[in-house]
Amino acid sequence: MAxxxxxxxxxxxxxxxxxxxKKGKRFVYEPTSIYVGSCPIERLxxxxxxxxxxxxxxxxxQEEIKxxxxxxxxxxxxGRSLRLVAQ
Known part of the structure; x- marks a missing residue:
């Protein structure tokens, strides 16, 4: 990441x-841990x-993504897969 x-x-x-x-009408990613390099960001x-x-x-x-x-x-x-289910 740049x-x-x-x-x-x-x-x-x-x-x-x-x-x-799900928050409101949209799914959001809620991290439990975040590392930038070796720095554990969740501790800050x-x-x-x-x-x-x-x-x-x-x-x-991009509007298409939204x-x-x-x-x-x-x-x-x-596992290691992201499963997306559309309406």
Missing amino acids: LNVYGMKSNVQLVTRGGFV PQIGGVLIGKIWEAMSQ AAWDALENVTVE
């Missing part, structure tokens, strides 16, 4: 664990949510 913070750019490894929950209050928000914001610019994601009836992680 990270740009206050004009400083760097490539870092981003690793998360968590699951999907508020930063994990902001980071996931920035990633989602960057991905959500429409498809909003049409999902269920989202689960099964």
Whole structure:
């Protein structure tokens, strides 16, 4: 992942664990642990949510993705697979 913070750019490894929950009409990813490089972000209050928000914001610019994601009836992680069930 290319990270740009206050004009400083760097490539870092981003690793998360968590699951999907429905909030309102949309499924959202709720991480239980987030690592940027070797730094456990969940130990730093508020930063994990902001980071996931920035990633989602960057991905959500395409209207097709928004429409498809909003049409999902269920989202689960099964082993190493992401299972998306549309209405």
